[in-house]
Amino acid sequence: MKGSVYRKDGKWAYRHDLAPDPLTGKRRQSAKGGYATRKEADKALRDSITAAEKGRHVRASRRTVGAFLDEWHAARKASVRPTTWAKYGHLIRTSVNPIIGDTPLQELTPVRLNLLYAHLLDKGRVRPRGNQTAGLAPSTVATVHRMLRGALADAVTWDYVSRNAAEDARPPRVGRRRPTVWTPEQLRAFLAHIRGDRLYALYLLVVTTGMRRGEVTGLRREDVDLDSATVVPAVPRVVVEGRAVESETKTESGQRPRALDPVTLAALRAHITTWEANRTDFGHTNELLFCWPDGTQIHPDSVTDWFQRHARAAGLPVIRLHDGRHSYATAALKAGVHPKIVSERLGHADVAFTLKTYSHVIAGMDAAAASIVADVIFGPAETPDEDPVHESVHEPEGSPLSGEGEG
Template identity: 35%
Template sequence: MRGHVRRRGKTWTVVVCIGRENGRPRYKWYSGFETKKQAETRLTELLRELDLGDYLIPTDETFGEFLMRWLRDYAKANVAPKTYEGYEHMIERHISPAIGHLQLTKLTPAQLQAYYAEKLRSGRIRGTGGLSPRTVHHHHVVIHGALESAVKWGLLHRNPADATDPPSFETPEMNTLDDEGVRTFLEAARPTLWYPMIYVALFTALRRSELLALRWDDLDLTLGYIYVKRAVHRLRDGSIVFRIPKSKRSRRPVALPPSAILMLRNHQEKEELRRSLTDGGKVSAQDLIFAREDGSPYPPDSLTQAWRKLAKATGFTGIRLHDARHTHATLLLKHNVHPKVVQERLGHSTIATTLDIYSHVIPGLQDAAARQFDLAVDVTRSSIDVSES
């Protein structure tokens, strides 16, 4: 028997078989129905859910408990260490204290919407005032992602965050260097120890974490390629960790322009000379390309600080280290390099991401394409009648 109803005292109870465990039927009891008809209606609903595969086993797990499980079972293995720390901090300091006590299976869009509104009004942990729309939107992204896992794991029928309206925000204006700006910036960096790193950042669009994790074994100066295989992160406790990127697109070969090959050859020769003069050693294939004198990695923030000083000195105060990627992509697109190639160099997961980020460059490319078609057809020398009919 798959299920039945029975009277218990003054109320009715539904007993339904929800499957088998260790070869034996597993039953679930639902009590408190005032009439037999109510119980039978609920039994019919439960049997339909079981037949359709929509049945959810009742649980008392709170949203906060689920979020900690999600961090442990999903985020820990699937996001970068720095990203994981950000998620953990957000959940422990903001989300769980506010709505972590709510039962996961009873979480509603209205409760999530109220959470976003409250964070906008008075979400700061220190001081008074609310969090920015951009920050609260990031809270929504994490909540939505966690609840999406709950749906996949069979804990929820649907994602309540789908029915919310998270705060919108304006994307900050992208600042980039033009070709003259790149030359000016590199000239200012030349006397510093940061010059090779800044050069590679501008000429390859590598992320900071990828750049500082490069080993000589990742570099092929004969073929002219850098192979991105790992990233380096500094955690809240100050420790430095290396991690292989999860995304296949992030693990990628990046072609080097001839000038960058020459610069890296010079950098390699200087490193060989320095090692021979200091400890008589040689540069190993496993050594970091950009490292402190003891061979340890530079803290990522140190490169950012060096960039800021150079930006201030050259009058490019609004240009961040990450804008080296934007500069690289923008200059390539303006010089008619196909967006697919740009996507591959940047390590974006899809070409849609690249086109979305650099949509401001696309109108100019459209104009150039239109003019290029006229040249391809050579309208001026053809018999095509361009006069009004």
Template identity: 35%
Template sequence: MKGHLRERSPGRWAIILDVGERDPKTGKKKRKWHSFSGGKREAQNECSRLISEITKGQYVEPTKQTVAQFLEEWLLFIKPSVAPKTHERYTEICRKGLTPLIGDVVLSKLRTDRIDAAFTTALTAPRVDHRKKKDGAPSKPLAPLSPRTVHHYRRVLVKALGQAVTWERLTRNPATATTPPKVERKKMLAYDVVQTASMLDALRPTRMFIPILLAVTCGLRRGEILALRWRHLDLGDNSRQMSIQESAEQTNDGVRYKEPKSGRARTVALSASTVAELKAHRARQAEEQLRLGIRPDADSFVVAQVDGQPLQPRSLTHEWVRVLGKTSLPRIRFHDLRHSHASHLLSAGVHPKIASERLGHSGIGITLDLYSHVMPGMQADAAEQVDVALQAAISSQRKAE
């Protein structure tokens, strides 16, 4: 296998590869032509790389398909195998994020350094806001993308180009060797028990009280709360528990119900006070719906609109922001109520394994990683308890002597 270079213009080269076969019509050797931009040494290295790929049988015939065209093909391919919400996120990242950055690059010519350069630009350069103000004036430039956003871009690109390798459009995945942006972990916000008690007292008169109660005393996720039906609850004096079997997810096509995040159902024990609140809520809800001519049953949603219709996840979030804004409490997300419950459990000395099962984590490692900030206090308490027991034993032994 031989190859040579031909300079077309300064910095632009033709890489000509003799593949060894002869055209049966002309008798001339078949050749493969590649265009390359860069220095002579770089062109020579590219020529050597192509020869190596052909020799090893790893050569992929270049096409004119761009990265943008490939991403659209990939999105169509994965649609039947991923959740609707996941596909929506991937579509937004591909069309609004990756395509503006590298969409015009020919797929077969996409290299790691080109991707790294695009991500560096996204992290450092102000973005153009194409929206215009009401007076018609152009908007101010937007801030560069955050490392977390670029991290998500990179993750999706690695996945997409992995499929290009499987389809033999690429010999290797150029995104895997890119430098991941450094993402700082978000500081987890949570209410302590005093703030939690204050919140429950302040928001008791609102329709948000029950979803708040389920989040902060049971650790339920937003989607799990909105998928909860009365048949999932056992409010008897001896059992007092509920089964988390579904989760509500909002997509562009509406709300769908799917398995919980961990992929399996779980049972969550209820405290006596939570059961009392749920019983009172069920009575109020039934009375409210009966006045509208609606007969509630076991399939009715625990958290619902006045007419019994399911509540949308986004609506719950908006209402949480609204009612919280009327209090003097620190502003946290609705999901942070779940974090608050986890912190309360661990601070009270509940074993992380029990907390993990209650929260529906797929493994105890996730619980320990997420709530490591609670652990130092637990370790200090444990050290004191061990020391008290040890000193008591030493004192007892000395008295015996």
């Protein structure tokens, strides 16, 4: 394809031929101006020709980032989880559009995205609460980056832009946080402290099965099989923009039945008995097992607040409710439960993720594993009476060390 760059209104522009109109056969051209240097115009010309030759010609447009993201968000509703869709909408409204929403989509660059990420890290929080900083957490900004990378990939597919600017942007590095966990002794102390609490069965489920907060707060009567002593959390309740909404399990393995130990089963059976009596007394039809006596739903954030309040009252380190799940996993692995079983009970996608998440626990089990395997191979270790090395040395007759040399 032929093309050229030229001066226009004190700046640089390009134009090049396109394939003739397929209907009329008339000549077609693509042109764009406003470049500060000839070098920029040359590069844009080459990119445009390359895109056109691939059959992906991008027409010049003043469509803004904000308008595109609103369109993209609406188009993605049917293809992502409801909670993911709601999260994307929140990030678009609060973290992206107010800052770069007016930027023409075709002028979005990696540098501008890097500046956006820096701004969000510095003062991106809309309404800081308590001791919160003005900036967003690196993990949240990384989520913004992932969303934009996916959105701009669709923009390329839709022929809105010729390149994905997010591919060359640099999101913040997110370090892996080692979970804060309670020891088995601390778990026992906590459970002893809350034994009379009306949500005793809920907390038991967290520390004996590793269920997520959304899974236990979304548990329904039909999810529990008392006869087979199993539970299947089918419809988690998560918090999106402050509201509790129904979601989907994070992985397919999260929908498999999880066996209940006798103590947890007994507590859950007693809770269900009280729950059924409340339904009769108040006439409510709420299927959620963990609700107020009159059927009013309990917000998941309230469960977290109560959990931490109980921890303080029990004189224990204050951890997140989610760290109760980590405490279960750590105790299970240290007790020798196979990582595959722990992975399935936690609802992880695969055992590799479990091993990576709890690598600090696995490393501490290495010495014990070495001793166990050695006992299997060599038998129980015994302390010899004499040095086995010296006992095994037999000098041949006539050697200088035998005392029976020549002569």
